[in-house]
Amino acid sequence: MKYKGLTGKVVVPGDPEYERARQEYNKAIDKYPAVIVYCFNPEDVANAIRWSRENAIRLRVRSGGHNYEGYSTGTHKLVIDTTFMKDIKLNIADDTVRIEAGTRLLPLYEYLYKYGYTFPGGTCPRVAISGLVLGGGIGLSTRYLGLTTDNLLEAEMVGAGGNLLTANCECNSELFWALRGAGGGNFGVVTSYKFGLQKVNKVTLIQLRWDNNVAARLQFLQVWQKWLPHLDRRLSSFSGIYKRGAWVNAFFYGKPEEARRILAPLLAIPGLTLENIDYVPFIDAVKTIAAMYPEREAFQTAGRFVQRQFSLDELEKLISIMDRAPSDRDSSIRVYSLGGAVRDIKTDATSFAYRNAGYIMAITSSWESKAEAPQHRKWVNAGFKYIYTITRGSYINFPYSQTPDYERAYYGEHLRRLRRIKKEYDPHNIFSFPQSIKPRF
Numbered sequence: 001m002k003y004k005g006l007t008g009k010v011v012v013p014g015d016p017e018y019e020r021a022r023q024e025y026n027k028a029i030d031k032y033p034a035v036i037v038y039c040f041n042p043e044d045v046a047n048a049i050r051w052s053r054e055n056a057i058r059l060r061v062r063s064g065g066h067n068y069e070g071y072s073t074g075t076h077k078l079v080i081d082t083t084f085m086k087d088i089k090l091n092i093a094d095d096t097v098r099i100e101a102g103t104r105l106l107p108l109y110e111y112l113y114k115y116g117y118t119f120p121g122g123t124c125p126r127v128a129i130s131g132l133v134l135g136g137g138i139g140l141s142t143r144y145l146g147l148t149t150d151n152l153l154e155a156e157m158v159g160a161g162g163n164l165l166t167a168n169c170e171c172n173s174e175l176f177w178a179l180r181g182a183g184g185g186n187f188g189v190v191t192s193y194k195f196g197l198q199k200v201n202k203v204t205l206i207q208l209r210w211d212n213n214v215a216a217r218l219q220f221l222q223v224w225q226k227w228l229p230h231l232d233r234r235l236s237s238f239s240g241i242y243k244r245g246a247w248v249n250a251f252f253y254g255k256p257e258e259a260r261r262i263l264a265p266l267l268a269i270p271g272l273t274l275e276n277i278d279y280v281p282f283i284d285a286v287k288t289i290a291a292m293y294p295e296r297e298a299f300q301t302a303g304r305f306v307q308r309q310f311s312l313d314e315l316e317k318l319i320s321i322m323d324r325a326p327s328d329r330d331s332s333i334r335v336y337s338l339g340g341a342v343r344d345i346k347t348d349a350t351s352f353a354y355r356n357a358g359y360i361m362a363i364t365s366s367w368e369s370k371a372e373a374p375q376h377r378k379w380v381n382a383g384f385k386y387i388y389t390i391t392r393g394s395y396i397n398f399p400y401s402q403t404p405d406y407e408r409a410y411y412g413e414h415l416r417r418l419r420r421i422k423k424e425y426d427p428h429n430i431f432s433f434p435q436s437i438k439p440r441f
């Protein structure tokens, strides 16, 4: 039998579940894998790797399926999927948690909050821990608690030979270094993670909107870039501009009165249409932001690291890009704060190469019908081409297939070391995808 040797739940073309199983979060990804194997344990993963080799069918690794470019799937590929590996084991005695690879963020936040813990994850409820932490991981706690990956203590991974490896600071330490920023799909299938945890009770949830206020966009970008370098690290923000206005979403690990003082330069931008600055249980803040995400959508995005202040002329160019957007609401330029705790760690301590950047800037557009796709893609591409000239480095968790010299863009000065590690752990390059690390010196 063709699928002999595969264990776990096997879904193939023709199965009633195949159509659902082949989908990614991004509806614009339309791939037809040869087999999807849902693994329940590391042994299923090892069997899948072996099967891939024996049947000469290349593999892809998938957890939450949120990769923007669909690099966790592929036509005629074997997709190794960890969706059903979602066990969470908390150790209250030492404030650590062990999380299986397929765990999605909202259930994780909910579980940990029951025991009084926060988690430095992202904002989308359905993104899985794997892609997030292996690419760095930013969110609304980042400046206070660091990247998701900065809180990682250990990972277990099934390697290219089907062997189970433990990676931490003592054991397979080079691999552990590589996994913290460049781990997605490059070295093996990570099956579980151990994280250190911090306690939390309430946070201040901040939501500001300047709707139907085109003048606020430039003012927002001007304030943002002056405000961020001196910003209290207890505040992290995902904000942006769109064709008709601007917005700010943020968490502040402190009380609203103090948050208001910190936010003063933003609150001074005229024409606010929404001003929520509320002290709420952490989990309520998480859920309010999570509720903004659709279940799935068709989109194109590219994310770059911003390393310097922009001139007025550069900011005005960004506004003019926004003016040409194909959608009033669903096209935007977004900014994601870094700094604070992200800079406490030395750049060469993990493979996340752009720790010293001020923030990430992404250009994104989403659409409803296939016919609209070309104009949205064209706009993102034109905007990216300009943003590329004023930024340095790309965020691997916001990948873009048109990025020139992608390995250098994602990994900067860490590329040589990553290639060496790639060669050691995956010499035959079985873990590959269109923008994977190539095993050469």
Ligand SMILES: Cc1cc2nc3c(=O)[nH]c(=O)nc-3n(C[C@H](O)[C@H](O)[C@H](O)COP(=O)(O)OP(=O)(O)OC[C@H]3O[C@@H](n4cnc5c(N)ncnc54)[C@H](O)[C@@H]3O)c2cc1C
Pocket (backbone or CB within 6 Å): 025, 060, 061, 062, 063, 064, 065, 066, 067, 068, 071, 072, 082, 101, 121, 122, 123, 124, 126, 127, 128, 129, 130, 131, 132, 134, 135, 136, 137, 138, 139, 183, 184, 185, 186, 188, 189, 190, 191, 293, 397, 398, 433
């Ligand atoms: C709506 C939305 C919101 C987002 N919000 C945030 C955010 O707030 N912060 C942020 O930092 N990012 C965010 N992202 C980006 C997100 O972090 C990345 O897309 C992430 O890689 C998704 O992980 P995943 O496991 O869900 O996706 P997948 O597509 O399953 O995997 C992503 C990559 O990791 C690899 N991979 C998956 N599982 C494993 C594994 N077990 N072992 C080894 N490699 C594996 C895949 O091969 C692929 O290359 C968001 C994305 C979307 C679509």
